[in-house]
Amino acid sequence: MNWKKLGKELEQHVMTGISYMIPIVIAGAVLMAISRVGASFYGINNIWDAQWAKSANAVIQFLHTDDGWGGTALGLMFPIISAYIAYSVADKGGIAPGIIGGTLVASMNAGFLGALASGLIAGYTVKFLVAHIHLPEAAKSVLPVFIVPVVGSFITLFLIQYVIGVPFAGINTGLAAWLKGMTGTNRVLLAAIIGGMVGFDLGGPVNKAAVTTAMALLTSGVYDPNTAAQVAIIIPPLGLGLATMINKRKFSPELQEAGNASLVMGLIGVSEGAIPFAIESPLKVIPANMIGSALGSAIAVGLGAVNRAPISGFYGWFAVEKWWIYIFAILVGTLTVTALTLLFRKNVTVTTEETATTTEDADATYFSEDQWEN
């Protein structure tokens, strides 16, 4: 067995699961945020409490209902990630055992790790069944319509209930309690470390490790790492984009072009916008990014901003608790990156010949269908 290949395969399965879970988390988190921000105008800070269901004020009553909708959506997180991890491993047959296993994980409170395990167990069980059970032609359809869903679900549920469920629930609550119990310096330090990791390689393995962990903790109700990560994601592209606007002479025409794209990507929450800069002069760009991101994350978490959704783009900013602090933190981080970048870089001697070629559009039809087929 090739371990590196197996690792890559597992990563792909988990990313597939996360990719299908993200819209659910966003829907749920924003629905809840709307109800909580709305409730705060009425001075209510426990809108989920059953007493508001009978409120005389129709708006408050609705906000309570809306909070429930958010909860309904978030309740699907674990079943969906488990289902789609299993789907990634074993195609359609994995979905039923995966979704059922994920629901058990949710009810046992076995957390994100439990949901990952559930998806992988369901997926590989189904894959094994499909590969190793050979039925005569006439009875072939028994496998997908009966054996895979029943046996697949049974094995998955059995393993979750009696083997992994309880220890994983222990890990989940222990970790969550430890992180929630963090105060003062430790909390800020944790945020700064996450921020620095996110800023380090812009979508690479270190960044992904930090963001995925933050997302996992988000599902256990620990919000600091997510807040830190989401702030840090957009600081490098915004900071570098801003730097190209402030002082064009320090950047080649290609990088000026990349700077505009970088600003836009930063606003929609894509840290890779900063990649062209990191490739061109990594030793100047990476430290600036890490410092800026770490600082922004530390400020946001330290001053009490809470982002409950895995959204870093501007459209998520106003659903953040204490959004003014959040935006302030982004601003400080961004300006830090900008200032450090401008400080580190020297003016470039502008070569004008290159300008024409850089703006060419990517065009899917640079060849004709005839050329393609012959």
Added chain:
Amino acid sequence: MSRKLIAVTACATGVAHTYMAEKALIQQAKKMGVLIKVETQGATGIGNRLNAKDCQIGEAVIFATDTKVRDSDRFEGKKILQVNVSDPIKNAQKVIEDALALADQN
């Protein structure tokens, strides 16, 4: 005759990297005189879907994906280069060269 490749791009969120990788591959292929068709499996569905004929024509398939490729049975029996969605964004030339080298192997 030009070299021909096909590719699928997909990322976890399906809004940005998928399309950045597509753009990077097409721009680089154009520069290298390679014909490429890129299918994007994003959050809003599949773009520029590769049909059976495309799959047959492409000498090799580039999967620049962080997630499972949808309908991957279309590429059964093809030579497949699996890379991360961020690889072509960082260095499209290497990805395309690797794919061509893979196509030349027997």
